[in-house]
Amino acid sequence: MPGCKATSEFQCDYRARPGKTCDRHLCAVHAHQVGTDVHFCPSHMKESSGDGKRAQRELFED
Ligand SMILES: [Zn+2]
Numbered sequence: 001m002p003g004c005k006a007t008s009e010f011q012c013d014y015r016a017r018p019g020k021t022c023d024r025h026l027c028a029v030h031a032h033q034v035g036t037d038v039h040f041c042p043s044h045m046k047e048s049s050g051d052g053k054r055a056q057r058e059l060f061e062d
């Protein structure tokens, strides 16, 4: 994560595009475990939990 100085131990496994994962480097603090050896970055954690739709609409209105 930008501004985070902790060691990156994980990568975001969220599928941003078909066959392509986000791959953002995450430390243990910023990685959200969603399954066995599956981790999401904070923004994709939000998206997958349903808040993403709201966020996208806000972006659209800008
Ligand atoms: Zn971090």
Ligand SMILES: [Zn+2]
Pocket: 012, 013, 014, 022, 023, 024, 040, 041, 043, 044
């Ligand atoms: Zn991600």
